[in-house]
Amino acid sequence: MNASDAARPPGSVAAAVDVLAGAVAQAVSGAGRAFRLGEAVGGWADPVVGLGAVRVLGADALAPFLFTGRPPSASDVEVVRAALRVFPAPHREDPGDARVWRCRDWALGEVLAHLGVSEPGSNQAAALNSGGEGGSAGESAWPVWSAAVSRLSMLALPAVGGPVREQVRRRRRDTWRGLARAMLRHDHLSAARLARWLALDAAVSSESLLGAALSHLELFTAPPPRVRLEIALARRLWEGG
């Protein structure tokens, strides 16, 4: 996306997601002025697409607040609440998709709580999560398991714990295998997501490979905004976010 694209108000949720992901990636990387979620999505002609973008990015939309320690303003929080009202979690027949949504909402609740914002309902989701959400793919072979945890990268934030994070700590070799597999298959989104998981608890076992993997993704992939966001989050975590 170039500068003129970014300046043009997005006409669809997908385009809005790209714009917001770009803004969050920039903020997480420490570039630009202080991030304000309300400002990032508030100036668009159709406010609904902005809310949709917030819903899609979920907890990641609040990542700049986690990393900078600057709390969200009331209007930032209101944007999140409005997004949850306008776009409740969809019903998904596919258990994998349903699980992703449950985890997405749980992560959002955890991040809001960490930022000092309490949301009704988040406890219930947390109970669901701790009740075994991490277990459904927990014992699968590494290709299946790593693909599943890659889809749950929104849980790879400093404020979020839980069983999936514990699994990744325990199955670090498998996470690495998933990352290498994704790189070889040019599946850059999955690679970036798994790099993010590895970066989250890099102190557990510091691998120099991770820096090489991140640089490779940054320099070789010309990533679209959502991949760029995953890479930026991984880089921030790796460098001591």
Next chain:
Amino acid sequence: MNTASVGPARLVCSRALGWLSRARWGFALPEGVTAAQIPVQALKSVAELGLTMSLVDREAVAGAKDAQAAGQLAEFAWGQLDGGSLLYRRQLDDPASSFPMEVYASFVRAGYRHRPLAALCAHLVGLRVARVRELAPHDQLAVVAAARQLGLPAPVDPLVLVERTWLGGQPEPWMLDAAAAYALTHTVFHLTDFGADPGGLPQELQEYLHLWMPVWVDVVTETKAWDLLAELLIVDACLTTPQTYPQAWEHLAQAQYPDGMLPHGTTRAPRDPEKAFRNHYHPTLVAVIAGTLAVSRSVGARV
């Protein structure tokens, strides 16, 4: 050790041996030309046939019919080399080449001997030039392995060489391309003498392969690069603790043609038998080695 791969490995190997027996005309060297005029590629195919059959002979896990077929193929290959005389003449023509010695070593493994050639090899390995050949490190390891097979001193320390190979550098696993993959497989083959001495591969490289081989096997299976997959399965069988890949073996078995030929990759085999032979004899030979070693290691694990 997971023995689920033994069934498909044995099947693939046996079918491949059947195809090679029927297609052995393809290995025949041109007649009425001098040793120097025989194309390297033609000689290489005979060398690979001899190597493969020497390993079937060494491991001794083939059934009676397959063992007999392998023995006949080895005899045929040695006959094509005029009982070693052709290699001897090539070595006389090209003293600097290590190729005749490498080919000869495989046949020595199978019990064949050519004394004048053996004397030439002993002389050449002792020369200063043997220490400074400007070959890729894994190719230099092939020379060291041949010297070892002939009972000669290693011209270069293999542990010094291995550090200069792709595998020895333990690179980022996503940087593996086809050339690096084949270099890696041959590094392992030569260091372990095709699995006869798994301890020949340093422990840290065993650990490196344990970590990343599952990834490479998975991706290579997905891309249906059957020749490379079979080579990787040989690598696995060369490790101190093979991981075995039953699913990869199943895919290999499914990819094999009903007549036993293993295709190189996704390209459909040409109808012209000569072209089909040229394109696909190599993966079929590799399948025999991979199957032989997989079965052999599982037998060893059960003992």
